[in-house]
Amino acid sequence: MEPTADFLNIKDVSTAFKINGHYYDAITHVNLQVHHDEILAIVGESGCGKTTLATTIMGLQDPSETKITGEIDFEGTNLLALNDDQYNQYRGAKIGMIFQDPLSALNPLKRIEDQISEVMTYHTTLTSDQKHQRVLDLLDQVGIVDPKRTARQFPHELSGGMRQRVIIAIAIACKPDLIIADEPTTALDVTIQAQILDVLRAIQQENHAGIILITHDLGVVAETADRVAVMYAGQIVEEGSAQQIFDTPEHPYTRSLLRSMPQRGNENDDLYVIRGNVPSLQKMPQSGDRFAPRIPWVPASAHEANPTMHQVAPGHLVRCTCYRNFAFPDQALKEGRAQ
Numbered sequence: 001m002e003p004t005a006d007f008l009n010i011k012d013v014s015t016a017f018k019i020n021g022h023y024y025d026a027i028t029h030v031n032l033q034v035h036h037d038e039i040l041a042i043v044g045e046s047g048c049g050k051t052t053l054a055t056t057i058m059g060l061q062d063p064s065e066t067k068i069t070g071e072i073d074f075e076g077t078n079l080l081a082l083n084d085d086q087y088n089q090y091r092g093a094k095i096g097m098i099f100q101d102p103l104s105a106l107n108p109l110k111r112i113e114d115q116i117s118e119v120m121t122y123h124t125t126l127t128s129d130q131k132h133q134r135v136l137d138l139l140d141q142v143g144i145v146d147p148k149r150t151a152r153q154f155p156h157e158l159s160g161g162m163r164q165r166v167i168i169a170i171a172i173a174c175k176p177d178l179i180i181a182d183e184p185t186t187a188l189d190v191t192i193q194a195q196i197l198d199v200l201r202a203i204q205q206e207n208h209a210g211i212i213l214i215t216h217d218l219g220v221v222a223e224t225a226d227r228v229a230v231m232y233a234g235q236i237v238e239e240g241s242a243q244q245i246f247d248t249p250e251h252p253y254t255r256s257l258l259r260s261m262p263q264r265g266n267e268n269d270d271l272y273v274i275r276g277n278v279p280s281l282q283k284m285p286q287s288g289d290r291f292a293p294r295i296p297w298v299p300a301s302a303h304e305a306n307p308t309m310h311q312v313a314p315g316h317l318v319r320c321t322c323y324r325n326f327a328f329p330d331q332a333l334k335e336g337r338a339q
């Protein structure tokens, strides 16, 4: 099925954290749409603001420590205007979340069945028998071989991969339209990782959900995503279909990420290391191009003063296009590697 119109529209959203009495933006003027029937990957190095974007959508920020502006339109409701009780009607029901660390997301003292049932007790009117059956169906859907046995077990009795499947079962128990998966496979070994990504893909197709997949791993993106948004220092710097991002990347940050990823054919080459670091919130440049200090081959004068997103092909957006005038030189790659 083709992706349908967007049902999540993130409009000009900024989230700032209070540090020593001052607010600093962790994400700045983010605009992004998510459609039903698609997996949108958000990629970027650690500290680029991916998790902050996810927790902002989920309404998980502490209002006394954060300042959030903009609008998050979800199926016609601005989530940012909801109070906690209203938000709770969405979380777990219409929006499911899968976290990186399944062990800390599960209650060690409760059986798996009770933990999956809990979310249905809160959001549905299903009877106990109906919930019991649904727990078994869900465990089957996420690829648990013996659902009856697993339903009776405690988290510590399961492997990491099984625990992550349980987390996914909880996230999809109420058939959410939107699933946010934050590094869902990072803690798992490669084989299990591939299985979990298959489960996510199958769920997206069966439930016609939209999935936001947050990861720093471009291999995961290549396996799974329909569309990709690349984040750097709190901003989206490039957005496009997975094919556009992998075949014709524009922004030097995207290209650097791709060059730093092991690919078939270059296993024996040294991988590119992107010089420098993502700036901390207090050191974030307030104007100019945030990635400029990390690409020495583009002169400072060539950058847009306040780079905005430009459409370079249908659905393919890139922040600033001055890079087009400068080759992404192998020499610069070598220098980057030498840093």
Ligand SMILES: Nc1ncnc2c1ncn2[C@@H]1O[C@H](COP(=O)(O)OP(=O)(O)OP(=O)(O)O)[C@@H](O)[C@H]1O
Residues within 6 Å of the ligand: 017, 018, 019, 026, 044, 045, 046, 047, 048, 049, 050, 051, 052, 053, 216, 279, 280, 281
């Ligand atoms: N509660 C907080 N208070 C202050 N600063 C925060 C808070 N949460 C995140 N930050 C800062 O905001 C920036 C973005 O962090 P965030 O966790 O969103 O990035 P990320 O891309 O998800 O990275 P990671 O993959 O490491 O989780 C970082 O500089 C981080 O230190």
